[in-house]
Structure formats: structure tokens, C-alpha cells
Amino acid sequence: MLKSKTKLLQLFVTLSACAFLLVPTILSVMAGLTANYFKGISSGLTLKWVYQVWELYADSIFLSMWLALACLICTLLIGLPAAYGLARHPGWLSRLLEEFISLPLAVPGLALALALLQLYGSMKGFRVSWTFILVGHVLYTLPFMVRSILAVLAAMDLKTLEEGAASLGASPWQRFRDIVVPNAMPGILAGALTVVTLSIGEFNLTWMLHTPTSKRFPWGLPTAMLLCAWKLPRPIRSSFS
């Protein structure tokens, strides 16, 4: 009897937590779809607000998408070779470098943004362009890409594969292209999904680094973002553990 009472309490806590997380999300979607939020659901459902967000923020949405894509390309160009280099040379120096580039995960985005602003704030051309925000996003998402690829490369016998290819006369570049990249593909895909999701949802760095000429207000479209976020938690979840 006591045991089932404990279970009941556990179930109650679990369901309350679910309600706490789910109710505001539903409210947000409802607010996005209700004709008059102040009157409530009785005023009818409409897609008017979604259209309005689209009209008002379409260019912001495209800029966000473009930024996420550019961020993905940058993290791939920097992260893929770097993960390979780190996997080929395990040692304290590689550990240290990996630790260092993971710093943006631990340090609040606000502090990083402040640091970037102070060093590059005087470079007007760079400061007001969207590439400044891009740098912030790459800084924040790069460790996810590197770690995700590194985890895959560390789990296989890269050295033997490469030695085999080298004994058949493959150049370092050929080995990288034909052995490392195809084998690292699961890590690359997982990393890419994480990078794009995080870049689209990133606010802290963006808000600090943004200037009126490169507008990007993620909070103009919370409902749209919620719908996106709903579909994408899985890759993030897997990269957290």
C-alpha cells in the first residue's frame, strides 16, 4: 500500500512537471492562432498572425536561415579538419586545445559578446556587418561540431585504415577525402543538425552583437520557433550526452 502511494506521488510530480512545461507552450501556440488573444479562443482561430509575422519578419527569417547555413559551412570548414587533426594527435596539447575551444559552452554568451565587442567594436565595417554575428555563432557552435566528429573518429581504428591506404599509395589528402570524411559522416550529420538548430535559436550573442543594419530578432516569432524547436530536440539531446 505504501509502495503504491509512493508511486502515486511520483506520478503526480512527473505529470505536474509535464503540465508546467507543456501548458505555456500550448498557450503560446494558441496565442499565435487565436483571432483576439484578449477575448480568448471564442473569437475564433486564424492564421492572420502567422501571416503577419511572415510579412513583418520574412527578411529576418531569411537572414536567420542564411546565417545558420553560413554558420554550418564555417563550422564544417574549420571543425572537420580540426577534429581529424585532434584525432590523429591525441595528447595533452590536443586535450588543452579541445578544452579551450569548448570555453564558449561554459562562459555565458553575454561575456563572450562583450569580449568580441571590445576587441572589434572599433572596426566599423566589420562591426556593422552580419559577419560579426556570424563569428559569434561560429564561436558558440564550433565545439559541438568538433566534439561530434571527434567522438566518431575516436571510436574507430583510424590509424590502421590510414596506414592501409598509405601503403597502397594514397596521399594525405586522398586519405582525408576517401577515408576520413565518409567514416565521419554520422558525426558530421549530427553536428550539422545541432549547429543549425543552435544557430537559429541563439539569442544572447546575437542580441549583443546585432546592429540596426543587420536585424535579427528571434523573439519576433516565438510561435514559429516553438514549432521548429518541437521537431528538432532529438539531435541536440544526443549531442549533449
Add this chain to the structure above:
Amino acid sequence: MNNRTFVMACLTPLLVFSLAFLALPLIRLFLASGEGDAGWAVYLDILRKPRYLNTLILTVLVSLATTFAALAVSTTAGMFLVRNRFRGRGSLLAVLTLPLAFPGVVIGFLIILLGGRQGLVNQITPGHVVFAYSALGLFLGYLYFSIPRVLLTVMAAAEKLDPALEEAARTMGANPYSVMKDVIIPGLMPSLIASGAIAFATAMGAFGTAFTLATNIDVIPMVIYTEFTLSANIAMASALSIVLGIITWILLLIARSLTGSTVAGGG
């Protein structure tokens, strides 16, 4: 090109990027913190001036409250989900890990929908109940993004906990509370410390949520923001950033040494 040069060439983009956009800016940030009127005493000012000290205390208190609430809720829910298999378990897990992908600003917005002036609680309860912009609202916002982070870490540890230990304790006559206190909690302790550190560090550094909710109260990220943008007190903003960064970095280092996994801050 021989093998060694090729590997070095692979690492070059990363080295250049992290030197230019991580190492140098952080050094600049550190130097800037000592360039104000107070010099390096700016770090003492954080503790001496009531405005900063009170904010620091409030931030720590809200973060601590969030950490313990998230630990209590997530451990209970996590143990329940690990030990029981039932229909709808997957959906519950999906709901509980949902906020992982939400940016902090969206979470702030959700709390306003819940406890703002037009919020659900104000509408369905008699009287005027608005808590979104108080410390309670901030606490709920932080709790919102802490629950999934703690839950995942605790569940991973609970999967490895041997149910036979609990059964043994029960056959020897232990009641559920002593099983919880003497078997489950000690078994989960490393993951509880780790996820607690993560929750605390994330709450300390959360800017997005604070930005939407902290209109009447001040927390450290908001003070950094206002010192920098409104007062142009760059030295103090830098010093606070460095203190905050060191606190969160050390906490996450502890967390990782206990569980070996990485979790992003943010929120």
C-alpha cells in the same frame, strides 16, 4: 606534403579562428576590466557596493532555488520514468525534454503567457495575480530550462543503478523513505552534483530569460547588460562578465569531471 604537415595544416584554421575570436577577445576583456577609474579594485567594488552585492546575492539565491527545485522534480520524475514501463512513457519523456531546444527569450515569453498581466493564472484566478516579473517568475523561467538538463543526467545515472539494491533494502524492512535516503540518493550522488552544477551555472548566466522577465529586479546578466549599454561602465561590465564566466566555467568543469559529458549553458 608529408603526413605531419598535413595534420598541422588541418589544425591551422581552428588555431587561427580561436586565437583571433576567442583568446584575444578574452584577454582584451580582462585588460578592460582594469581600465576603469577604480583600476583593478573594480573586483573589490563588486563586493563593496550594495548595488552589485545585492544583485549578486539575489542571482545566487534564485539560481540555488532553481537548482534544488530542478533536482527534486527531475530526480522524482526521472526515477519514475526509469523504473516503470507504461504506455505514454515516451510522450512524457518527450514533453520533459522539450525545452532543451528553446532559446531563453522564448522561455521568458512563455512565463509571461503563464503569469503576466494577460496571463493564464491572472485570468482563471480571482484577484490580480501577476508573478512573471518578480523573482518567482524568474525562478519559474529558470526552472523551465533546468528540468530537462537535470532529468537527462539523472536518468542516465538511474539506468545504471541496480534495482536489486533497492529490493534488498526493502526485504530487510526499509521503508520507501529510507530506501530513497540510504540507497537511491547515495547511488545517484555524482550525477546529482553534476546536474546541479550545470543547472546552477546555466541559471547564473541566463541572459535571454532575464532579459524578458527581469524588469523590476536585477540579476547579474542584466546588470552587465545595463552597465555596458546604458551607463557605459565598461570596466565594471567586463569585471562582472569575468567573475560570472569563471564561476560558470569552474562549475561545469566539476560537472564534467563527475559525469564525463558536456552540456551547453545558455538560456
